[in-house]
Amino acid sequence: MSERLVVIGADAAGMSAASQARRLRGPDELSIVAFERGHFTSFSACGIPYWVGGQVARRDSLIARTAEEHRAREIDLRMGAEVTEIDVSGGRVRARDLASGAETWTGYDKLVIATGASPIRPDLPGIDAAGVHGVQTLDDGQALLDTLEALEGRRAVVVGGGYIGVEMAEALIRRGFAVTLVDRGSEPMSTLDPDMGALVRKAMCDIGIDVRSGAEVTAIRTDGGRVRAVVTTSAEIPADVVVLGIGVAPATDLARAAGLPLGESGGLLTDLAMRVRGFDNIWAGGDCVEVLDLVSGMTRHIPLGTHANKHGQVIGSGVGGGYATFPGVVGTAMSKVCEVEVARTGLREKDARAAGLQFVTVVIESTGRAGYYPGAEPMTVKMLAERGAGRLLGVQIVGREGAAKRVDIAAVALTARMTVAQMTMLDLGYAPPFSPVWDPVLVAARKAAAAVRDS
Amino acid sequence: MSERLVVIGADAAGMSAASQARRLRGPDELSIVAFERGHFTSFSACGIPYWVGGQVARRDSLIARTAEEHRAREIDLRMGAEVTEIDVSGGRVRARDLASGAETWTGYDKLVIATGASPIRPDLPGIDAAGVHGVQTLDDGQALLDTLEALEGRRAVVVGGGYIGVEMAEALIRRGFAVTLVDRGSEPMSTLDPDMGALVRKAMCDIGIDVRSGAEVTAIRTDGGRVRAVVTTSAEIPADVVVLGIGVAPATDLARAAGLPLGESGGLLTDLAMRVRGFDNIWAGGDCVEVLDLVSGMTRHIPLGTHANKHGQVIGSGVGGGYATFPGVVGTAMSKVCEVEVARTGLREKDARAAGLQFVTVVIESTGRAGYYPGAEPMTVKMLAERGAGRLLGVQIVGREGAAKRVDIAAVALTARMTVAQMTMLDLGYAPPFSPVWDPVLVAARKAAAAVRDS
Numbered sequence: 001m002s003e004r005l006v007v008i009g010a011d012a013a014g015m016s017a018a019s020q021a022r023r024l025r026g027p028d029e030l031s032i033v034a035f036e037r038g039h040f041t042s043f044s045a046c047g048i049p050y051w052v053g054g055q056v057a058r059r060d061s062l063i064a065r066t067a068e069e070h071r072a073r074e075i076d077l078r079m080g081a082e083v084t085e086i087d088v089s090g091g092r093v094r095a096r097d098l099a100s101g102a103e104t105w106t107g108y109d110k111l112v113i114a115t116g117a118s119p120i121r122p123d124l125p126g127i128d129a130a131g132v133h134g135v136q137t138l139d140d141g142q143a144l145l146d147t148l149e150a151l152e153g154r155r156a157v158v159v160g161g162g163y164i165g166v167e168m169a170e171a172l173i174r175r176g177f178a179v180t181l182v183d184r185g186s187e188p189m190s191t192l193d194p195d196m197g198a199l200v201r202k203a204m205c206d207i208g209i210d211v212r213s214g215a216e217v218t219a220i221r222t223d224g225g226r227v228r229a230v231v232t233t234s235a236e237i238p239a240d241v242v243v244l245g246i247g248v249a250p251a252t253d254l255a256r257a258a259g260l261p262l263g264e265s266g267g268l269l270t271d272l273a274m275r276v277r278g279f280d281n282i283w284a285g286g287d288c289v290e291v292l293d294l295v296s297g298m299t300r301h302i303p304l305g306t307h308a309n310k311h312g313q314v315i316g317s318g319v320g321g322g323y324a325t326f327p328g329v330v331g332t333a334m335s336k337v338c339e340v341e342v343a344r345t346g347l348r349e350k351d352a353r354a355a356g357l358q359f360v361t362v363v364i365e366s367t368g369r370a371g372y373y374p375g376a377e378p379m380t381v382k383m384l385a386e387r388g389a390g391r392l393l394g395v396q397i398v399g400r401e402g403a404a405k406r407v408d409i410a411a412v413a414l415t416a417r418m419t420v421a422q423m424t425m426l427d428l429g430y431a432p433p434f435s436p437v438w439d440p441v442l443v444a445a446r447k448a449a450a451a452v453r454d455s
Numbered sequence: 456m457s458e459r460l461v462v463i464g465a466d467a468a469g470m471s472a473a474s475q476a477r478r479l480r481g482p483d484e485l486s487i488v489a490f491e492r493g494h495f496t497s498f499s500a501c502g503i504p505y506w507v508g509g510q511v512a513r514r515d516s517l518i519a520r521t522a523e524e525h526r527a528r529e530i531d532l533r534m535g536a537e538v539t540e541i542d543v544s545g546g547r548v549r550a551r552d553l554a555s556g557a558e559t560w561t562g563y564d565k566l567v568i569a570t571g572a573s574p575i576r577p578d579l580p581g582i583d584a585a586g587v588h589g590v591q592t593l594d595d596g597q598a599l600l601d602t603l604e605a606l607e608g609r610r611a612v613v614v615g616g617g618y619i620g621v622e623m624a625e626a627l628i629r630r631g632f633a634v635t636l637v638d639r640g641s642e643p644m645s646t647l648d649p650d651m652g653a654l655v656r657k658a659m660c661d662i663g664i665d666v667r668s669g670a671e672v673t674a675i676r677t678d679g680g681r682v683r684a685v686v687t688t689s690a691e692i693p694a695d696v697v698v699l700g701i702g703v704a705p706a707t708d709l710a711r712a713a714g715l716p717l718g719e720s721g722g723l724l725t726d727l728a729m730r731v732r733g734f735d736n737i738w739a740g741g742d743c744v745e746v747l748d749l750v751s752g753m754t755r756h757i758p759l760g761t762h763a764n765k766h767g768q769v770i771g772s773g774v775g776g777g778y779a780t781f782p783g784v785v786g787t788a789m790s791k792v793c794e795v796e797v798a799r800t801g802l803r804e805k806d807a808r809a810a811g812l813q814f815v816t817v818v819i820e821s822t823g824r825a826g827y828y829p830g831a832e833p834m835t836v837k838m839l840a841e842r843g844a845g846r847l848l849g850v851q852i853v854g855r856e857g858a859a860k861r862v863d864i865a866a867v868a869l870t871a872r873m874t875v876a877q878m879t880m881l882d883l884g885y886a887p888p889f890s891p892v893w894d895p896v897l898v899a900a901r902k903a904a905a906a907v908r909d910s
Contacts, residue, residue: 012892044825044887044892046825046885046886046887046892047825047827050827050828050888055828055829056827056828056829061826062827064892163886305885305892306883306885306893307882309892309893310879310880313879313901314880325880326880327880329882330882331882332883332884333885334884334885334889336889341889343884345882345884370499370501370502371516372499372511372516372517373502373505373511374511402857402860404886404889405857405860405861406860407884408861408863408864408881408883408884409863409867411881411883411884412864412871412873412881412883413867415871415873415877415881415882416867416868416870416871416873418867418870418871422782422870424765424768425765425769425781425782426863426867426870427761427762427785427800427866427870428866428867429787429788429789429798429859429860429862429866430501430759430760430761430787430789431501431618431788431789431859432499432501432502432505433505434796434859434860435860437467437499437501437760437764438764439761439863446768
């Protein structure tokens with residue numbers, strides 16, 4: 001008996017699911033139709049800042065797998081086709097061909113929703129002016145690059161101090177722009193606590209980015225339809241180009257209209273097998289879902305390619321008759337500002353408070369290599385541990401070479417629900433080029449364990 | 456009531472113990488006497504290859520804490536004093552002042568044995584010739600450096616292909632020597648499986664080291680008391696200087712004579728609080744003990760500064776009336792050959808077999824960064840998982856920047872006794888400069904999980 005799988009959205013989650021399902025079930029058993037409204041499949045949105053910054057020369061190197069490659073695996077991939085309705089009771093989706101405007105219904109036995117996320121575009125005067133760019137798709141990236149090359153002025157304003165904002169600010173510095181970053185938070189990179197975010201701000205200032213924290217954008221000043229300045233609560237900043245990096249929201253209008261369950265952030269809610277809660281034949285994954293935060297026990301929206309790929313893998317297994325689950329996340333993320341590496345996992349102070357946890361925090365300074373070894377650079381590690389129980393709750397790291405990926409130690413420890421006292425005796429790799437004899441994470445764990453004892 | 460603590464050996468384990476005990480108990484409560492037969496305290500033996508290689512300019516930067524600094528914390532540190540007997544029933548040790556030859560007995564309430572390890576020096580003709588050097592102490596390092604500077608010839612032979620041998624071979628290359636490394640194993644770095652060791656051999660050959668594997672040294676050819684060549688089972692290799700890096704054995708003659716319990720490798724056996732088994736007031740730590748391998752369940756001798764420091768911390772807590780334990784190790788170690796990083800944790804194939812385990816092995820190739828990001832270099836990850844149960848058993852990594860410390864992910868997973876299937880969903884840090892969207896460790900875990908399912 002042949003079944004039909006319909007996939008909505010042909011990026012990481014959707015096409016990983018389709019590919020994995022295809023691996024498990026041949027075309028005779030499972031036909032796969034995938035709808036994608038955009039021009040590209042399976043691309044690395046995370047790579048866009050490096051393409052704009054010039055470290056990655058070619059757009060196409062960001063495409064993990066092309067439409068043709070997917071079709072070669074017998075996936076009926078329909079590009080430029082936007083799904084406009086999910087008819088759950090009828091088991092079908094309606095799609096519009098964006099070129100012709102024609103609409104057709106396609107029935108499904110199994111449905112994968114991988115509609116991703118949409119950039120937040122605040123409703124401000126002038127927001128649609130020429131020269132105001134989002135950077136979520138490859139088309140966005142190309143449009144921005146075209147603008148940058150045509151510009152006479154060299155003044156750029158980046159709105160938003162999260163990962164994408166910080167990365168785009170660096171990219172524009174690399175392109176020779178004078179860059180101002182406007183951020184409403186007290187410090188950039190608000191996925192860190194402000195004390196650690198302050199280290200990121202310093203790194204940004206050190207490469208010449210003008211960081212305006214605690215500032216809200218109120219309007220985009222235009223002239224002849226082109227951006228001329230960004231108006232904030234505290235100043236008017238001249239701008240030849242504006243990049244919006246305010247964040248994204250789950251693209252779940254379709255799912256909402258179909259009556260599917262959404263969480264607080266608007267993301268789809270799934271079970272551990274990534275099936276939409278309450279539906280046996282509908283899966284969802286990637287940037288359109290909420291994921292279980294294993295540390296706080298709450299669901300969160302964390303749009304990140306690495307989760308989307310795992311979701312796709314799990315969904316594809318389920319669709320294909322295998323078995324896999326996505327247990328949840330601990331909230332690991334990382335970035336860098338030139339040579340300064342930034343990483344976090346687990347809960348920030350405010351997350352821990354919101355989860356009802358009491359905790360201790362410690363901050364330590366160490367180095368990434370033995371102090372006497374050339375290139376031993378400072379590293380700051382912040383650690384949160386639960387009061388009493390001593391369970392690790394979170395780690396934030398700012399440092400240089402080798403700093404960021406050290407957060408993986410904490411990511412695994414969080415997954416295993418280790419205490420900071422247990423962590424003090426972890427058998428982490430040591431050799432002078434790679435670590436002091438006490439790895440910075442161990443130093444933090446020791447201090448945190450002492451703080452737990454005193455708490 | 457004041458007690459006396461006697462510490463035998465003033466390097467990492469002994470002086471960490473003394474310092475931690477002093478933190479917990481002031482001089483009025485606890486007097487501390489430490490005996491050290493050498494000239495230095497608390498130095499980084501692991502740093503010697505980098506001092507010899509010139510990356511570390513000054514010998515003294517390898518000294519973590521000097522004798523004077525220890526004395527300033529009211530530790531009665533007696534340098535050049537060798538303990539020659541432990542009288543367990545009498546609660547005292549006999550020490551000889553190496554300068555005067557005078558012997559004295561010192562009573563103890565609590566004893567810490569931190570006698571370290573002694574380099575293995577095979578009983579070969581010519582082994583004591585001028586120009587044949589060990590490299591365990593700072594004195595050894597200085598003697599070697601003096602020899603190197605005085606030499607007219609530039610031919611060096613390193614005996615032993617373990618960490619110290621490989622690191623010394625690179626150091627001598629940096630000093631402009633023609634270096635031959637003689638090793639009895641089939642591949643260098645026998646703490647890895649041979650297939651991964653072969654990658655290390657290639658890295659060594661690439662920097663010009665002449666690697667002779669499967670060769671046993673039978674004699675040192677001398678002329679006028681100076682080394683002239685190293686004779687092996689397969690060749691005679693001209694040498695102006697020879698460096699021995701054959702490994703070390705626990706220095707436990709004293710302990711053996713005192714009737715203390717030793718394991719198969721000759722290391723002292725302790726309980727989890729690092730007390731010598733069966734003795735309430737004698738602790739031992741560092742390179743003179745055997746440690747519990749948490750993966751195989753057996754004790755092993757693993758001389759490594761990071762363990763010694765942890766032991767000292769645990770011992771000092773116990774001596775000072777606090778509480779801490781050293782749960783054991785998973786066998787993490789790392790090194791590098793120029794830019795090639797090498798790391799391992801857990802069991803090799805032969806360790807797993809010796810432990811009675813059945814297992815699957817997988818080897819994957821990936822990159823340390825997103826494939827499109829500049830500097831994405833190849834990385835090879837080997838993973839062992841238990842058949843049936845799927846428990847992670849070991850990981851070996853050879854690659855470039857960022858490769859080695861990734862083994863920490865596996866070290867924590869081994870400690871938590873995770874399965875490779877669990878590991879596939881670990882929330883490891885992802886961003887293009889730091890990792891592909893599937894971290895190489897995740898790629899290996901996925902392949903290993905599939906192999907477990909098929910096993």
